[in-house]
Amino acid sequence: MxxxxxxxxxxxxxxxxxxxxxxxxxxxxxxxxxxxxxxxxxPATANTIGFFLDNWxxxxxxxxxxxxxxxxxxxxxxxxxxxxxxxxxKIPSSIYGNNANLWSGKLITNTPLVTDISNLKPNIIRFPGGSISDIYFWNASSNPPTAPSKLMKADGTEENSGFWFGKNDEDWTISLDNYYQLLQSTSSKGIITINYGYARYGIGSNPVADAAKLAADWVTYDNGRTQYWEIGNEVYADWEASYRINTANNKDGQPELLNGQLYAQHFKIIAEAMRKAAAAVGNSNIKIGAIMVESSPASYLPDCYKTWNDKLLKNIENKADYYVIHNYYTNYNTNAAASEILETPKKVTADMMTFCKNALTSTGNEIKPFALDEWNIFSTGSKQQVSHINGMHAVLILGEVLKNKIGLAARWDLANAWANGDDHGMFSNGDEPNIPKGNPRPAFYHMYYFQKYMGDxxxxxxxxxxxxxxxxxxxxxxxxxxxxxxxxxxxxxxxxxxxxxxxxxxxxxxxxxxxxxxxxxxxxxxxxxxxxxxxxxxxxxxxxxxxxxxxxxxxxxxxxxxxxxxxxxxxxxxxxxxxx
Missing domain, CATH: 2.60.40.1180 (Golgi alpha-mannosidase II)
Incomplete structure (x- = not known):
């Protein structure tokens, strides 16, 4: 100085x-x-932020x-x-992001809600929303012929596939074109999660190629509107549609259970197809993220989860532009006190970034940008998620994201479901007693004033x-x-x-x-x-x-x-x- x-x-x-x-x-x-x-x-731009500062x-x-x-x-x-x-x-504008999802309805038709989102300035809105991403067909209105009618659950039983479709224009959901309208109306950009599960459960002769084409065709349709993409959602976990497949329906010899090495192989194929499609529409700056585990897995989790980072990172060959992590900070479905909730942002964020960076360096990978594109709290039972305390927690998360130099962050989510207050939504989804659809929750105001009074x-x-x-x-x-x-x-x-x-x-x-x-x-x-x-x-x-x-x-x-x-x-x- x-x-x-x-x-x-x-x-x-x-x-x-x-x-x-x-x-x-x-x-x-x-x-x-x-x-x-x-x-x-x-200072020099941190590797964990990287290109997320390009639009500073x-x-x-x-x-x-x-x-x-x-x-x-x-x-x-x-x-x-x-x-x-x-x-x-420097502060990347991409830390103020949020998540849309397919069950919150046509957000674009609620004028006061669109005004509030515009005032909030999330800058980034992720889509199509969590685990649904891995059963989502953006260009269809019904089951494609190479997708099965049933999917296998983690316990080996089957259930109806329950696929979601981008061409469904009913009022209770949000179509793909509605999403693009929401981005335009709120001056936001997207981060899109493509359907990786299709590469696993697809019943065509080459399901990985089918998934790669589905993703590449979306990039073509997007036509340069979106820079940030990711392949799959939490695919290390047994709750995702990609975890376990019916091998009797599979035609390219995939194993029944997913692992990080197989995901890395598929990632490289799908990402290459997406980059070719992006180049064809003049979007040479497309960035594609791979999914990482964010902390040391608990002993009860499956081997896929426990070995994910090691097998992924030993086989990814630096083909990912950035790494995607999720964190809900508090213990799962526990009735945590405010004092417990408010202590989590500082420690958990620092521990998470140390864990993830060590996973990269220990496998010989370079440090790349990180996107924390789902975050909130898991605390339940006392309406913690819709409270002023969760608004304070949101401020702490944004501050710790900056201190730990994370390039993108997106809160889960814009609207969800009331569930007697166990609701991650920033806005009421219309099912909260005596509260209109689209009414902002406390976290909205905390994040609004944080950005308003935070510099560059x-x-x-x-x-x-x-x-x-x-x-x-x-x-x-x-x-x-x-x-x-x-x-x-x-x-x-x-x-x-x-x-x-x-x-x-x-x-x-x-x-x-x-x-x-x-x-x-x-x-x-x-x-x-x-x-x-x-x-x-x-x-x-x-x-x-x-x-x-x-x-x-x-x-x-x-x-x-x-x-x-x-x-x-x-x-x-x-x-x-x-x-x-």
Whole structure:
């Protein structure tokens, strides 16, 4: 990093004493606290982010002309030190993604929902949705002749195939063309999961070739609209349609049970066909992901799961452009307390990335970009998934995704099914009592304000040992600092901000998101700067026009974190002008 010269610093002092900031010029100018100013220098792009930063764009923050005056605390009990000059990574816009699915209906016909998704700016929407991807025929409206009428389950019994079709235009589902309309209407791009299961259960003479053609034809139809693709969904697992096949129907000698080596062989065939199709339509920048296990498998899981990474990575021959991982963070279907849920993002994300990178290096593979394109929590029984706590959890996930330098992240999912509150959907799907279809859940508001107040570079922020909270710091290209706080504790805390290599401006702005008193510690509501919902769940309908709190900054920069809250802050820089 470069330090300003003595002459430059002298000019800065003159500027501070001779002129006022051009923002809110009627306010008194602050006195700079730290005379040592180092320049920002962007680090090299991490291999785990890679090409997901290719579409990076500078982001500025326009200080609000209208705000609600508020006070900042004088007495503090914890300190956060932010180093403006220490850039950890540029922020890829692809971390804000989400998932669509086939059972949530025609999202595109719900105008308020489309407006909310557009405001959210997911940038990436994955499709067609989880395990359904491996029984999905994008170009059909009924069973193709080379697909069986029954599929084999993990236990060896058979069930009706239950295939899903991209040409089904009924109102209860979303057709492929509806999906493309949703992308266009929300200014989003896609990440598409192609049907790998067909390469296994297909009854044609060459099922792998049939699956490769199905995928390549989709790339042709897509015609350059989509850059990111992946082959199969969680195919290491016994719940996927590809896991076990009826060998009596198979005509190319495949084994009954899938393994990572066989997937790697099929991946290379399917990916080659997709790349040829992409080149033919002028989309030479297509990226294709392979599916990895994200953590050390439990002892009760099948051998396919346990040996997946080793067999996959020893045979993939670096043909994958990136690796796909999923994580639902909390223990499966346990009634976890809020304190347990909120502790998972930091540890689990770091452990996951260490595990995955070690799997690559130990098998002689290069580190490539990662896409965490399904994430949420598994906790059930107390409406955890639709709660303000899960909104706080979402903020923590986004922050840890950035700190661990993951290139793409997509939350599961836009809409799901109520199930008495065991519902991963960010929006109600119309089956929640007294709540209209498309009504946003708390996680929506937390993610909306996180992105609104997060800049284009993640910068260093360190907290002292006082307080059970997390902080993520960023900078905007116009010089302001953006901060995201999550207070995991059940008591309020006041934070002093020490800003290094930064000339503090005149004002700071912030939004405070808290829960309500309904449903114990898992409130289904979110209150934003004192504004709550009119319904029994969700947040304020006027979230886009709620005024931020604001305070003049004198010799003190601090913030209050209420109990169990997310707080999003922007601090102006001193825009200096030399007066002669």
């Amino acid at each position: 470069k330090k300003l010269t003595l002459i430059a610093f002298t000019i800065i002092l003159l500027q501070c004493s001779c002129s006022k900031s051009d923002e809110n010029s009627s306010d008194p100018a602050p006195t700079p606290e730290d005379p040592v100013i180092e320049e920002q220098i962007d 764009a500078a982001k500025n923050f326009t200080s609000p002309a209208s705000f609600t005056d508020a006070t900042i605390p004088e007495a503090t009990n914890s300190t956060v030190t932010v180093d403006y000059a220490n850039v950890i990574t 570079r993640l910068i260093e922020a360190n907290k002292d040992t006082n307080g059970n909270y997390e902080v993520y710091a960023s900078s905007f290209s116009d010089g302001k600092i953006g901060l995201a706080f999550v207070n995991k504790a059940t008591t309020s805390i006041n934070i002093k901000l020490k800003l290094n290599n930064f000339l503090t401006g005149k004002r700071m702005f912030w939004y405070t998101l808290i829960g309500d008193t309904d449903n114990g510690e898992f409130s289904r509501k979110v209150i934003i700067n004192g504004n709550g919902p009119t319904l029994t769940a969700g947040g304020p309908a006027n979230y886009t026009t709620i005024k931020p709190f604001s305070s003049l900054i004198t010799n003190n920069t601090s913030v209050t974190l209420p109990a169990r809250s997310s707080v999003f802050v922007v601090i102006e820089k001193n825009k200096l002008k030399l007066s002669i």
